[in-house]
Amino acid sequence: MSSPGGWIRKFLSGSISRREFVERAGYGGLSIGATTAILGARSRAQTQQAPHDDHHDDHHDDQHAADHHHFSAAYQNPDQTNTGAYADWLKSENVPLHTGYAVTNLRTLEVGPWPRLGVSGAHIRLTGGEGVNDAYVCEIPPGASTKPQRYLFEEVIYVLNGKGESVIWSPGTDKQTVPWQSGSIISPPLNTWRQHVNRGSEPVRLVAITNAPIVVDLFHNLDFVFNNDFIFRDRYDGDASDFSGDPSRMYEKSHTRQQSEQTRNVHTWLSAFVPDARSIGLEEVKLRGAGNSRVELQLANNTLQAHISQFKPGTYKTAHRHGPGSHVLMLNGTGYTLLWQGPTKYSEADTKLKIDFSEASLFVPPDRWWHQHFNTGPEPARYLACTWGGDGQWFMEGLGGGGRTHRLAKTSTRAGGNMIEYADEDPAVRAMYAAELQRAGITMQMPSK
Numbered sequence: 001m002s003s004p005g006g007w008i009r010k011f012l013s014g015s016i017s018r019r020e021f022v023e024r025a026g027y028g029g030l031s032i033g034a035t036t037a038i039l040g041a042r043s044r045a046q047t048q049q050a051p052h053d054d055h056h057d058d059h060h061d062d063q064h065a066a067d068h069h070h071f072s073a074a075y076q077n078p079d080q081t082n083t084g085a086y087a088d089w090l091k092s093e094n095v096p097l098h099t100g101y102a103v104t105n106l107r108t109l110e111v112g113p114w115p116r117l118g119v120s121g122a123h124i125r126l127t128g129g130e131g132v133n134d135a136y137v138c139e140i141p142p143g144a145s146t147k148p149q150r151y152l153f154e155e156v157i158y159v160l161n162g163k164g165e166s167v168i169w170s171p172g173t174d175k176q177t178v179p180w181q182s183g184s185i186i187s188p189p190l191n192t193w194r195q196h197v198n199r200g201s202e203p204v205r206l207v208a209i210t211n212a213p214i215v216v217d218l219f220h221n222l223d224f225v226f227n228n229d230f231i232f233r234d235r236y237d238g239d240a241s242d243f244s245g246d247p248s249r250m251y252e253k254s255h256t257r258q259q260s261e262q263t264r265n266v267h268t269w270l271s272a273f274v275p276d277a278r279s280i281g282l283e284e285v286k287l288r289g290a291g292n293s294r295v296e297l298q299l300a301n302n303t304l305q306a307h308i309s310q311f312k313p314g315t316y317k318t319a320h321r322h323g324p325g326s327h328v329l330m331l332n333g334t335g336y337t338l339l340w341q342g343p344t345k346y347s348e349a350d351t352k353l354k355i356d357f358s359e360a361s362l363f364v365p366p367d368r369w370w371h372q373h374f375n376t377g378p379e380p381a382r383y384l385a386c387t388w389g390g391d392g393q394w395f396m397e398g399l400g401g402g403g404r405t406h407r408l409a410k411t412s413t414r415a416g417g418n419m420i421e422y423a424d425e426d427p428a429v430r431a432m433y434a435a436e437l438q439r440a441g442i443t444m445q446m447p448s449k
Helices: 004-013 018-028 032-049 058-073 085-093 212-219 222-226 402-407 427-440
Strands: 097-100 112-114 119-126 134-140 155-161 163-169 176-181 193-198 204-210 250-253 266-270 292-298 305-311 327-332 335-341 351-357 370-375 381-387
Touching: 004 018, 004 032, 018 032, 085 119, 085 212, 134 193, 155 381, 193 204, 204 327, 212 222, 370 381, 370 427
Parallel strands: 097 119, 266 292
Antiparallel strands: 112 119, 119 134, 134 204, 155 204, 163 176, 163 193, 250 266, 292 305, 305 381, 327 381, 335 351, 335 370
16 A cells, blocks of 8 residues: 555546545545544635535535435345345435336426426336436526535437526536526536536426446446546546537448448538537438438436437338337427237237327337337427437447347347348228328328339
């Protein structure tokens, strides 16, 4: 072990964490008085670096530890079997929990007081998330803000309505303020501090898609997840350009990896912020069906990936399937999605669903369920999808086959993949769509089989 003077200097400079310093102090024989004095000096230095509402001082950390002590103590029973840390955490949050296969309208979803965030909100645990991904809604009154938060799970936040800003920082970096409005997407880098502020005259409502289930279940220690002072400087080091909304953030990424869903360049947005997901430019991608276009979002160096896809009026996408957790959030348009389990023919499936969607709907196809999206409105239907697969920088092979099956979602079943070509689909699917279009007065634009 290095000398006390060495690791004390490292702690004061920010090179080692508060947790590591306390451990070394204990092993190294540093007195309680000296340890407390050094912790106080570090806290005062951090307070001088950032405004008074940073909340990453020792008092905030200790409060998190106290809040989660009771939760963690419940896991000391050696006889427990199949205890779900994530499910228990949802109960401890004490906000409305919404389940099922879909949410019809996120704007009208019931919310309640949320002590951890200091505003109102609700958790969303849909069937297709299957312990891999989840979502939550957060509502901020005019002039209010959330409590500062940091945690070890990734999230993609979409602004359903309102305008405001998110303040992002890490110890040793200046605060960054990212203004947003209805239609914006922001993804705070992993374990950075974030605080969302309503700058408008109406309530702000945000929806976030996260990988919290797998993180909380893996570590089953909320103090570690919510009070971890490790800084992922490889993901974020205070660079303002990380949240740029400049059009130059759009580029064509070369296809370089075998895991890519596409065999050519990928239309990609590289930033942790999208000014307006409803108007961002897309590029035609015929692999997933007629009238389809798309852009990949590489947000905050995340492993949890996202893309925006759109299909024209009078068209529908090819049926496909993949692993669990892919949250589909409708940005505009109307239509429906068919989901079924088992055979490729929809009408032959014992388990099948039809989910009607419109702007602000959310649904998640369960693991390896076939699903197919249909536009029945006069405008293009556009959605944001967050998942482990796709053509982002990082590839996740495991998690219920999420990576592998997403990779095959654009490969025909004829070649052993997970996409049903139009010529191979159940004739009942096209007949159902034709009837829906006739009722809506929309002309079909699908090519003949």
